[in-house]
Amino acid sequence: MATLVDIRNLTIAYGSAPPVLADFSVTLAERSLTCIVGRSGVGKTSLLRVIAGLAPPRSGAVVMAGADGPVAAADAVHGCRPLALVFQQPRLLPWRRVIDNVMFGLEGVLGHDDRLRRAQSVLTQVGLADHAGRWPHQLSRGQCQRVNLARALAVRPRVMLLDEPFSALDTVTRQGLQADVLRLWRETGTAVLLVTQDIEEAVLLAERVLVLGGRPARVIRNFPVTLPYPRQRESHRFATQVKTLRDTLAELVADGEGI
Amino acid sequence: MKRAVLALAGLGAVLAVWEGAPRLGWVSPSVLPPPSGLPLAFWRAYADGWLDAVRESLGQYLMGVGIGAGLGILLGFAVALSPRLEALLSGPMQVLRPVPALAWVPVGILWFGFTGPAVIFVVAIGVFGANAPAACGAVQAVDRELVEMAEAYGQGGRWSTAAKVLLPGAAAGILVGIRAGLAQGWLAVVGAGLAGIPGLGQRMEQAASGHAADAVLVYLITFMALFGLTDALWVLVRDRLSAWQR
Ligand SMILES: Nc1ncnc2c1ncn2[C@@H]1O[C@H](COP(=O)(O)OP(=O)(O)O)[C@@H](O)[C@H]1O
Ligand SMILES: [Mg+2]
Numbered sequence: 001m002a003t004l005v006d007i008r009n010l011t012i013a014y015g016s017a018p019p020v021l022a023d024f025s026v027t028l029a030e031r032s033l034t035c036i037v038g039r040s041g042v043g044k045t046s047l048l049r050v051i052a053g054l055a056p057p058r059s060g061a062v063v064m065a066g067a068d069g070p071v072a073a074a075d076a077v078h079g080c081r082p083l084a085l086v087f088q089q090p091r092l093l094p095w096r097r098v099i100d101n102v103m104f105g106l107e108g109v110l111g112h113d114d115r116l117r118r119a120q121s122v123l124t125q126v127g128l129a130d131h132a133g134r135w136p137h138q139l140s141r142g143q144c145q146r147v148n149l150a151r152a153l154a155v156r157p158r159v160m161l162l163d164e165p166f167s168a169l170d171t172v173t174r175q176g177l178q179a180d181v182l183r184l185w186r187e188t189g190t191a192v193l194l195v196t197q198d199i200e201e202a203v204l205l206a207e208r209v210l211v212l213g214g215r216p217a218r219v220i221r222n223f224p225v226t227l228p229y230p231r232q233r234e235s236h237r238f239a240t241q242v243k244t245l246r247d248t249l250a251e252l253v254a255d256g257e258g259i
Numbered sequence: 260m261k262r263a264v265l266a267l268a269g270l271g272a273v274l275a276v277w278e279g280a281p282r283l284g285w286v287s288p289s290v291l292p293p294p295s296g297l298p299l300a301f302w303r304a305y306a307d308g309w310l311d312a313v314r315e316s317l318g319q320y321l322m323g324v325g326i327g328a329g330l331g332i333l334l335g336f337a338v339a340l341s342p343r344l345e346a347l348l349s350g351p352m353q354v355l356r357p358v359p360a361l362a363w364v365p366v367g368i369l370w371f372g373f374t375g376p377a378v379i380f381v382v383a384i385g386v387f388g389a390n391a392p393a394a395c396g397a398v399q400a401v402d403r404e405l406v407e408m409a410e411a412y413g414q415g416g417r418w419s420t421a422a423k424v425l426l427p428g429a430a431a432g433i434l435v436g437i438r439a440g441l442a443q444g445w446l447a448v449v450g451a452g453l454a455g456i457p458g459l460g461q462r463m464e465q466a467a468s469g470h471a472a473d474a475v476l477v478y479l480i481t482f483m484a485l486f487g488l489t490d491a492l493w494v495l496v497r498d499r500l501s502a503w504q505r
Contacts, residue, residue: 052411054411073411073412073413074410074411074413075413081412081413084411087408089404091405091407093423093424093427095428095503096503097503105414107413108414108419135503137503
């Protein structure tokens with residue numbers, strides 16, 4: 001598939017501290033679903049923030065197909081934004097109703113009626129059509145995270161960046177949302193880059209798992225998941241892939257790769 | 260319901276004691292006039308231009324509150340968003356903060372004479388003093404993650420962030436400052452009057468100098484009612500703006 005996002009030689013650093021990530025290169029294909037795993041503090045959130053244009057890299061670039069210069073999530077073309085970030089915490093505006101939260105990213109991009117239509121259809125996609133008029137505090141955690149997802153989908157991103165989106169949810173809710181993400185990924189054709197600590201989640205969702213490790217961090221393993229969708233958690237092959245990835249990680253730790 | 264009944268009963272008891280004390284000769288009516296005499300006293304005050312005084316003082320009050328709150332909130336915002344401005348203003352603020360609000364009355368008289376603008380000035384200073392720090396603190400306390408979210412969704416410009424995240428996020432804290440400012444403002448109106456600037460406060464002071472206890476009470480009740488009214492308006496606005504919390 002054609003390359004959508006080309007991340008070239010990124011180095012990310014805070015102030016004068018040694019870089020968090022150095023000389024980091026990865027490409028994301030159109031419609032691909034990539035998971036990133038790595039211990040906390042390795043630099044996953046920093047990476048997503050730089051890709052989204054919320055922070056500048058020290059060096060290197062993120063190039064999107066068809067764009068002349070650097071691209072940020074905040075840019076808008078024809079009622080869409082190139083990237084959308086789904087935060088770990090929902091970060092909904094508590095003083096806005098659900099529907100107005102979903103329309104947030106479209107303000108200044110579409111007129112009110114188009115925003116409303118788009119938001120309604122996205123809320124339907126995430127199964128919250130009848131919660132449009134609620135306040136965020138009237139929703140469960142899982143529902144808030146669905147709204148977070150809907151707000152991202154509403155801008156019709158070419159690539160969606162998700163930062164440990166399900167880590168604060170209970171198992172049942174998490175599995176429901178994982179299924180939703182898979183379905184939405186296929187329905188919308190957006191590319192997905194999802195950060196997770198959960199090996200099983202990575203194997204369930206990803207076409208490819210990137211293992212981040214070391215200091216400064218880099219991709220220390222590029223692990224393709226060859227199972228067809230939909231994947232069955234109970235299946236033997238699923239368990240085998242999870243085990244293989246776990247063993248790989250354990251080996252890397254043993255080898256002092258410092259995951 | 261029970262509570263309301265008890266509250267009314269309490270009020271009735273106070274009125275009864277108040278009415279009884281001067282009638283039974285416990286206190287002189289020139290010290291504490293009975294409430295039954297109030298309607299007549301009120302009528303006399305009314306014939307003496309009470310309504311004009313209310314209008315005048317309320318106008319000055321609202322003007323002063325508007326100016327003081329407006330400038331206070333603006334400056335609070337600016338200071339919260341600019342560390343440089345905060346550093347610059349921290350010195351003057353340290354010096355000015357301990358000045359009691361009523362100490363500005365003579366300054367107002369000095370600059371504006373015994374006039375309406377002097378009252379407006381003193382009210383505005385008091386309201387400003389309550390609003391600026393409240394607004395600054397409220398804006399600083401807005402969740403920075405929401406600001407970053409706004410940036411990620413293309414609303415990161417200075418004005419859209421201010422209007423869509425900072426202002427609504429700080430609204431509750433700003434409102435607390437406004438309520439304190441509303442009380443400060445009435446204090447300033449009374450203070451300005453006692454110092455001899457024409458208005459409700461001055462009339463009250465004149466009534467007291469003339470030993471017209473019932474007239475003093477009329478003006479006391481007038482201030483109570485005005486303060487109650489502005490505070491009730493505040494509650495109304497607060498309830499509207501915080502609908503999302505319930
Ligand atoms: N705003 C910041 N200022 C300074 N250092 C930071 C900042 N944000 C993150 N870091 C550091 O960068 C490293 C990576 O953080 P982060 O990207 O949040 O990791 P992860 O998301 O993988 O847990 C950590 O060591 C963290 O302390
Ligand atoms: Mg993180």
